[in-house]
Amino acid sequence: MSFYDNYCQNKNFDLEGNFNSVSSASIQNILLQDNLNIAQFVALLSGEAQNYLESMAQRAQEITKRNFGNVIELYTPMYLSNYCDNSCLYCGFNLNNDIKRRTLTLEEVEKEAQFISSLGLKHLLILTGESRLKSPVSYIQECVKLLKKYFPSLAIEVYPLTEDEYTQLVAQGVDGLTIYQETYDEQLYAKMHIGGPKQDYRFRLDAPERGARARMRNISIGALLGLGDWRKEVFFLGLHAKYLQDNFPDVEIGISVPRIQPQVSDFKPICQVSDKNIVQIILALRIFLPRLGITISTRENPQFRENLLSLGITRMSAGSITSVGGHTLGEADQEKAPQFEIQDKRSVSQIKAVLERKGYQPVFKDWLYL
Amino acid sequence: MEDVLEIAGKKINNRLFIGTGKFSSYQIMKKALEEAKAELATVALRRVDESSKTENIMDYIPQNCSVMINTSGARDAQEAVRIARLAEAAGAGNWIKIEVIRDNKYLLPDNIETLKVVEILAKEGFITFPYMSPDLSVARRMVDAGASAVMPLGSPIGSNRGVKTRELIEIMVNEIKLPVIVDAGLGRPSEACECMELGCAAVLVNTAIAVAQNPPEMAQAFAQAVYAGRLAYLSGIPAAGKFASPSSPLTGFLREAKKS
Numbered sequence: 001m002s003f004y005d006n007y008c009q010n011k012n013f014d015l016e017g018n019f020n021s022v023s024s025a026s027i028q029n030i031l032l033q034d035n036l037n038i039a040q041f042v043a044l045l046s047g048e049a050q051n052y053l054e055s056m057a058q059r060a061q062e063i064t065k066r067n068f069g070n071v072i073e074l075y076t077p078m079y080l081s082n083y084c085d086n087s088c089l090y091c092g093f094n095l096n097n098d099i100k101r102r103t104l105t106l107e108e109v110e111k112e113a114q115f116i117s118s119l120g121l122k123h124l125l126i127l128t129g130e131s132r133l134k135s136p137v138s139y140i141q142e143c144v145k146l147l148k149k150y151f152p153s154l155a156i157e158v159y160p161l162t163e164d165e166y167t168q169l170v171a172q173g174v175d176g177l178t179i180y181q182e183t184y185d186e187q188l189y190a191k192m193h194i195g196g197p198k199q200d201y202r203f204r205l206d207a208p209e210r211g212a213r214a215r216m217r218n219i220s221i222g223a224l225l226g227l228g229d230w231r232k233e234v235f236f237l238g239l240h241a242k243y244l245q246d247n248f249p250d251v252e253i254g255i256s257v258p259r260i261q262p263q264v265s266d267f268k269p270i271c272q273v274s275d276k277n278i279v280q281i282i283l284a285l286r287i288f289l290p291r292l293g294i295t296i297s298t299r300e301n302p303q304f305r306e307n308l309l310s311l312g313i314t315r316m317s318a319g320s321i322t323s324v325g326g327h328t329l330g331e332a333d334q335e336k337a338p339q340f341e342i343q344d345k346r347s348v349s350q351i352k353a354v355l356e357r358k359g360y361q362p363v364f365k366d367w368l369y370l
Numbered sequence: 371m372e373d374v375l376e377i378a379g380k381k382i383n384n385r386l387f388i389g390t391g392k393f394s395s396y397q398i399m400k401k402a403l404e405e406a407k408a409e410l411a412t413v414a415l416r417r418v419d420e421s422s423k424t425e426n427i428m429d430y431i432p433q434n435c436s437v438m439i440n441t442s443g444a445r446d447a448q449e450a451v452r453i454a455r456l457a458e459a460a461g462a463g464n465w466i467k468i469e470v471i472r473d474n475k476y477l478l479p480d481n482i483e484t485l486k487v488v489e490i491l492a493k494e495g496f497i498t499f500p501y502m503s504p505d506l507s508v509a510r511r512m513v514d515a516g517a518s519a520v521m522p523l524g525s526p527i528g529s530n531r532g533v534k535t536r537e538l539i540e541i542m543v544n545e546i547k548l549p550v551i552v553d554a555g556l557g558r559p560s561e562a563c564e565c566m567e568l569g570c571a572a573v574l575v576n577t578a579i580a581v582a583q584n585p586p587e588m589a590q591a592f593a594q595a596v597y598a599g600r601l602a603y604l605s606g607i608p609a610a611g612k613f614a615s616p617s618s619p620l621t622g623f624l625r626e627a628k629k630s
Contacts, residue, residue, distance in 0.1 A: 065581045066528045069392020120422065217445075250445045250472040291475055359394045365419040367443065370452045 002206050003243045007184065010239060015232060019046040027052045031059045036288050041238055044284035045231050053279060060286040060312045067290050071361045073315045074351065075123035075155070078112055079324045080104050080143055083134030086196030088182070090224065090260055090267045093129040095196065103134050104325050109143050111328045117150040119319055119348040122365040124151040125178060130159035130198055137165050141172055148173045153367040155218065159197070160207035166214035173369055177211035179204065180222035180256070184236035188228050208240075212248035217367070219244060219251055220295060225278075226260035226269030234281050238288055245289065254293025254315065257281050261299050261343070275304060279311060286312035301343040302354075309358055318351040320344075373604060375549060375571055377518050378465075378497040380436070384409045385566065386596040387438075387551065388589065389576025391417070392528075396430040398585050406589035408435050412467050412574065414442035415457045428462075438499065440467040447486035454491050466491060467499045467521065467553075467574075477527040481508045485515060492516025501553050504538035509546050520546060521553040521574065524565065528577045530557025533564055543569040559588075559595030566599025567607060 022043045030040045031052070043049060044056065081103035084093040092099070104112065116124065124147060128135035140158060147154055155176025156169065166177065183189050186201050193199045208219045221240055223233040237255060244253045257278060260269045278300075285292060296305055296313050298320040305316065320342050321327055346354075355362045375382040387410045393399035403411055411431055418439075419426050431437055439457040444450035447470060454466045468491070470483040484500045485508060491498050497518045502508060504522035512520050522539055525531035532555060533539065543550050549571030556562050562573045575592050582588035 066530060066577060069528075069577065069580050070394035071392060122419065217443075245475055249474055252474050291477075356395060361393060361395050363417065364422065365417060367416050368453075368456065370449050370456075 002209055003240055004202055004205055006239060006243050007186075007205070007236060010236070011186075013235070015042065015235060018042045019048070019231075022046040022048040024048065024051070028055070031055055031287070038239070041284060041288040042235060044287060045234055045280070049284070050276070050280060053276070053283065056280070056283040056287065057311050060283045061310050063286060063290045064312045064314070068314050070359055071363050072309065072313065072355055073123065073363045073366055074121065074318045074348070075125055075153075075315060076116055076119075076121045076317055076319050076348070077125045077127055077157070077322065078109075078116060079127050079322060079326065080109065080140075081128040081131070081135040082324045083131040084129035084196070085131045085133065086193065086198040088193050088196075088198060090182075090192060090227065101134075102324050103128075103139070106142060106146060108325055108329065110146055112325060113147050113150040115327045116319075120364055121319065121348060122151055123153045123155070123367070125155045125157055125176070125317075127157045128159070130196070132159060132197075137161065137168070141169065144169060144172045144174055148369065152365055152369060155220075160204050161210070163210040163214050166211045166216065170215050175216065175367060176218040176220070177208065177216045178220040178222075178256075179207045179211070180224060180258070181205055181240070182224040183227040184223060184233055184240070185228045192227060208244055209247070212244065212251045217252060218254060218293070219248075220254040220256060220293065222256040222258060224258055224260060225273045225281075226271055229271055230273050230277055230281065234284070238285055241285070241289055241292055245291070252293055254295055255285060256295040256297060258297060258299050278304075279308070282308060282312050298342040298344040302346060305344055306354060306358065309355075309360065316351070318346075319348040373600065377549060382409050382572070384593065384596075385572040385600055386562070386589075386593045387412065387572055387574040388579060389440075389574060390414075390427060390431075391442075391576055392580035393585060394580075396425055396427060399427075399580070400430040400432060401586040402579055402589035403432050403435050405586040406579075406593040408432070408589070408593075410436050410438055412438045412440045412576075413462075415439050415453050415460075415462065416443045418460070418462070420460065436465070437462060438465040438467050439463070440501075441469050441487070444470050445472050446470065447483045447490070450483070450487045451490050454487075454496055458496070464495060465497045465499070467501060469501045479503055479523070481505060485511055488512055488515040488517045499551070504535045504542055506538070506541055506545055509542050513546060513548055517548060519549040519551050519571065521551045523554040524552045524561065525555030527554045529555050530578055531555050532557055532561040536564075536568070539565070539570065540568055559591045562592050563595040563599035563602075566596055567602050569603050572596075
C-alpha cells in the first residue's frame, strides 16, 4: 500500500461536480466542524469558499494558535551543489541550462556553516541538485557529519533516496526530509520532466513514505504551484499529507506551497496562482489538517509573507540564499544562477524583529541530537 | 491554614504549574510566571539553547520558580530517557515531566512507553512526573515504578476543552496515593478550579495562558481559580443533593404506623 493507490482511486475525483454543489450554508457549517472529511476539504477549495476567506482566516488562526501557539520556527537553506542529471522544464538547475556548476568542498561547507550559525540559526535545510554522481549519498553523509557540529537539527532536500539510504542519514543525525512532488498529475509530470532519473514519478511519490519508515522526525511535501490546476494539485497535496499523518502518526508532516518564480530559463507558469489563491490554499489546508506544519519560503515577497503569518504558517525560512556557497564564497567563485530568485532578502535579525513586532516568538532551536 | 504540596522534599505553595511553550515572547512568558507567582514551570529541553546568540529560555524563568524539564519530542522510551539524562547533565535538574508522544495528530501520550521511562529514570534517582491518558491500572503501575506524581490529561493538549476525562480523574484521585496533577486541555480558569475541587494536587496550564489576549492577567486568573478550588476542596464541599426532600415521603407510613 502506498499513497499511489490512493492517488489512483482519486485520480478521477469529480472536483468540478463537488465544487458546483457547494453552497454558502455548507461553507458556514464546515467552519463549525472539527474533523473535516474529504468532501468538506474540497468545499473549502471551491470558488464559493472564496467568498468566505475572512471567516476561514478567523477559523484558521484560532486552530493554529491552539495547536502551535504564537511561535514561528525559523530555518535556512544551504545549497551544497547545483549539478543536476535532470531536465525539468521549470527549474534553474536543468542540466541543459548553461550555468556555472559547482559542488562545495567540505572546507567550503564548514565556512558556510560557521557563517550561518553565527546568525543564530539552528535549523538547517541542506539542498543539492539531483545528481547522484556529483553529490552522492557518501558526500551528503560527510557534509552531515560536519554540519552536526553547528546545527541541532538538519533536514535534507535532495534527490529521492532508498529507504536504506534514508536510514543511514537518520543514523548520522538527519531528522527532516523535504521532497516536493512538483505536480501530482502523472501525465503532466511526464511532460515537465523530460529527461533524467526524476522522470520516475512513483519513486518520487513514495519517497516520503520511505523517509517515514526510516524514522525521519519531520517530513515536508509540496506541489510546485503554477504547473497544473492549483485546485487539483492542492486536493492531492491535502490527501497526501493526510495519508502520511494517518499512516505515520509519529512523524510531523508539513507542507509548502511554492509558486514558480523566474529563474534562468524562460519557463512561464502554465497556470496562474494569485495571492488570493495562496491564501485560500493555506486556510483550507489548515482547517482540514489542524496539526499540519505549513512553511512559507523566501520565494514570496516580504509583505505577503508577513500577511500570511497569522493565517496558519508555522515555519519560515530566513536569510536565504539559493545559490551554492552564496553566504561565504567570493563573487568570482560563486555561480551566479540560483535555483530560483528569492523575494524576501531581509536578514535574519530583520525577520526576527518583524516576527516580534507581529506578536510571534521566533523559534531558532526546536530539537537536539539524541 | 498552611497547605503545602510536598514532592521529593520540595515544598510548593502555588498549585498552578505553568508550561512555557507557545508564548509570543520570553518577556511575556516571564511576566505571566511572575503574575501567577508560579513556583514550578515546565520547559522543553528541545527549546533550551545555552549557546544562543539570541535568547535562552532559561534566562527568563523567575528566580523563585523551579524548572521541570519535559521530554517533548520523544517518540519512544529510549528518546525520553536520553532527553532526561541530557537535561540533568546540562544542569537543568532531575525533575522530569515525561512526555512520550507517538501521535502527532492528537498529541495523546503513549502510556506504555511512558511507564517504561518511569521504570528506568526513577531507579536513577529522577523525580518523575509521567504525563498520561487517565487510566487507573497504568497509574498504579507508575506508582509501583517509582513515579513522584501522575499527570493525567483533562483533554488533548491545546484543545481548551476542559476536564472531559473527569470521571477517570476522580477515580485516580480517590485511588492513587501520589499527587494527581491534571495536565493539558484546561481552557479556562473555572476548569482548573474544577480539578482542584475534585481533589487534584495541582494543575498544569500552558496554551490557555500563552495564547490569551493578555497572558499575564490570564495567568493570574488561573492562579486565583486554582487557589479557590483548593480552598473549597479543603473546606469540605457539601455533596450536591441527589434526591429531593418530598413533603409527602414515600416511607411516611412507617411513622404513621408507629403513632397508632
